[in-house]
Amino acid sequence: MTDPSRQDSLGNILKSTIEHPVKETKELLHQDGKLKPGQGTVTSVIALSLGFLSLLAVLAFHFPQYLTTPDLRHRYSVDVLRQLLLAALLIAGGMSLGNVILGRRRPINILSFVMVLLATALGGSRVPVGNFPDHTPYVGLDWFILDLLGSTLIFVVIEKLFPLYKGQAVFRKEWQTDLKHFAVNHFIVGLVLLIVNFLLHHLFGRLQSADFQQYVQHISFVPQLLLCILVADLSQYWTHRAYHEVPFLWRFHAVHHSVKTMDWLAGSRQHMLELIATRVCVLAPLYVLGFSEAVMNAYILVVGFQAVFNHANVHISWGPLRYLIVTPDFHHWHHASDEEAIDRNYAAHYAFLDYLLGTAVKSKNKFPEKYGVVGDYMPDGFIRQQLFPFNGSTKAASQNE
Template sequence: MTPPDDPNRQPPPSSEDGLTGITSLASAHGALETGRGLVSGVVAFALAVMSLLGVIGFHFPAYLSTPEFRAVYDVTTLRYLMAGGMVLAGSIALVNGVLGRTRWLAAWTFGLLVLALLLGGPTTPIPDFPDDTPYLGLDFLILDLLGSTIVFVLIEKARPLRRDQPVFRAEWQNDLTHFFFNHLVVGFVLLVTNRVVHGGLGWAANDGVAAAIARPPFVVQLFLVVLVADLVQYAAHRAYHEVGFLWRFHAVHHSAKSMDWLAGSRQHILELIATRILVLSPIFLLGFSQRVIDAYVIIVGFQAVFNHCNVNVRLGPLRYVLVTPNFHHWHHSRDTEAVDKNYAAHFAFLDYLFGTAVRADRMWPDRYGVIGDYIPVGFLKQQAFPFIGSTESRERPTLAPESHAWTPPADAE
């Protein structure tokens, strides 16, 4: 059994012309129609868009690249990736054009590829630029989108929870907009976080505490930093659910009706900033080393995406220790037994310790989303919702509709 389709969704066009087709594709919220070249056409179009954005990033690295990211990646490798992406996009568009499938989308793809080549393509020289300039994380956006798509879509296809859920499912455009925005403003988020954490709390840092934290082996330090972060995150997450005004921000994240690698990107920007400040503050005050923090960032980045994935993973007895997709899917459930449960981000034992774990963890939830379904669809509407939402939704509902437990097929266990 699979969750019922959203009756209010609007399927994207299977055939349109020119700008009308692109506008309709971007504004619709339904799953893409298969068998007519639309899915492959969107993939090619996305590769063409990323290629063009990459070329623009090469021209203006001071303003369109992330300093922390620049220190890690190799530009030559990026050039080869761009060239490969452009060839793949052009090949898909050519095949669709010859077969007469979504020619309007193929034309857009070719147009973007030609523009990227005219601007220099993969061989675009990178000019010298000063440090400490305001920037948009365009490189972070492109590389994370490309890497996340490859890694997590493959994981979802290798062990799917809901086999008939398409990659381009309902409301994917909405979540992709959140993904774009959250990555582009990474510089602003880091600036605000650093100003608050380092500027406002620097006086409270203690060298003695930092020295004590640095004594244990690296693995112990890593466990401690993840535990500290998750304790703070648990408290903040619980407050987001139990305090009416805070819930209005967090409800945006819970409004996703489908769970996959992209669903976790749906988040209000103020919640994103507040949570980052709250979690990083004790990490900074305790004096964890940069090496330990870097490892923690990798862990939290992976778990944040993986635990929303459309993947059937429970990890046996380890599910009582670590947060898994099974554990976090229940947190997003509309079922009665899942209301205000499973708050932890990394260590599931915190919820068992504090009495907030869903006990029916041998089943998967059937339905996701906000009870009452009162969150509007659309990035700007969701950013505005906490301030101008309907009066009926100012208090978070505490009861859910009747539970409809759903168990995956035996071969998916």
């Protein structure tokens, strides 16, 4: 007969083996500040991140019709993605196993290694991809993985090479909230595009003129792209200004402005309804004018890069260009809560629009002193920020206590 006390002992060991790594991982994810060198924390974070993203990538390979973005899946090189996934599994597995052997952050690295083993058991980089339906509801899991991985590699490096605030930690305060915004905005990309396309078609479809669109599309690529960005930015400027000057709209936009530390992840903090409304307002004139597909693809790359870069913890000397294009220095002033920065610097691409329209910041200070909404009344947490426009107060936090 089996000894009941031994069964209980084995059960407790198994339970402890599972719970301890999960508990320590949760504690790590709730922390902020600088990572201490020499304790294996940096490699543990890399292993945990790559292990988790690799597991998600394997699921995307298994269910591409539901977990990948149609506009992206037709452009992929499956072989390249397989090589990237294999490299991520090897790096995550090697780092986590090395830390376990060395006794550094062992519980977290055990969890990382388990995720690598699970991803490998599910097929790893060799999951076959056959034919699948192309018109199914989907979650943009692939876009989340690629953008998070690419943005982290590119912008964290840029921030370290050209920092505005040299002592700023990668894992600054409230990074968890902004990562949730980042994830949700990527996961609902299909729903957002569906809503935006529906509104554009039904609200602005009758304004289209085939002859005029043909004329626009015959403009050479570079001038057409510059014109496309100008049209988009004019619409962005007035939409953005309305968010600041109309009290009801400000309640939604205040979510974006509540970021108190600027970095590449800060721009992700945005209310979902603002995300949809802004896309409709900005894309509507581009839809009506009918810019070419190549120009629209280039514009999407430009706006995607600037949206992240201009929030980043970066300072570069731009010279006279700072009066022409929007730079991190220019957009940081827009997020500042300094008195001279309130309701200024609305443009997203062309800084000269604010200079022409009299809304550019004029300050003797080189950089802002503080960021966030005046009064610091925005609650932390993704859900509470999404509910804020409907039940929150714009009074200073001290007045609400």
